[in-house]
Amino acid sequence: MTGLRIAGAAMLCLFSFVSGATERLTGLPLPRYAAVRATEANLRVGPSTNYPVLWRYEERGLPVRIIKEHFDWRKIEDPGGDTGWMSAHLLADWPRAIVTGAARILRRAPDAGARGVAVLEPRVVVSVLERRDGWCKISAQGHKGWLKTDEVWGACEGP
Numbered sequence: 001m002t003g004l005r006i007a008g009a010a011m012l013c014l015f016s017f018v019s020g021a022t023e024r025l026t027g028l029p030l031p032r033y034a035a036v037r038a039t040e041a042n043l044r045v046g047p048s049t050n051y052p053v054l055w056r057y058e059e060r061g062l063p064v065r066i067i068k069e070h071f072d073w074r075k076i077e078d079p080g081g082d083t084g085w086m087s088a089h090l091l092a093d094w095p096r097a098i099v100t101g102a103a104r105i106l107r108r109a110p111d112a113g114a115r116g117v118a119v120l121e122p123r124v125v126v127s128v129l130e131r132r133d134g135w136c137k138i139s140a141q142g143h144k145g146w147l148k149t150d151e152v153w154g155a156c157e158g159p
Helices: 002-023
Strands: 032-036 041-044 053-057 063-070 073-077 083-087 096-099 104-107 116-120 125-132 135-140 143-148 152-154
Touching: 032 096, 063 083, 063 096, 063 152, 116 143
Parallel strands: none
Antiparallel strands: 032 063, 041 053, 041 083, 063 073, 073 083, 096 125, 096 152, 104 116, 104 143, 125 135, 135 143
């Protein structure tokens, strides 16, 4: 009887390990940044269309942070700190960020003394082109230039 219990416990542990491994399909690091691919995307309470909708996003390209995976669903955090589940097909791996705080000066070079190229208002979504030593080269509203990584939220963070 003891051998049967040990075998049962071993099978339960093996099943738990295997089911946990299949839950996370991409193998990509967490957390990581993505962007809303669709022009309309629902954020849900749980990882299924059976769960209620928390928010409906209507801004294509909005940066989000993926914090968990469950089959074809991603638990995300938006720039405002709200979290919920979104279908993976509504997300893209586009490197995006959003201007935070006050209006920010887009600089010609990654230097606080560099000449300004444009002024970006808060909540402007930008495309991230490059990251370097606390700076992020971005493209927005027809301009390219550099912002400090702490002036935006999104794909400017991290390695």
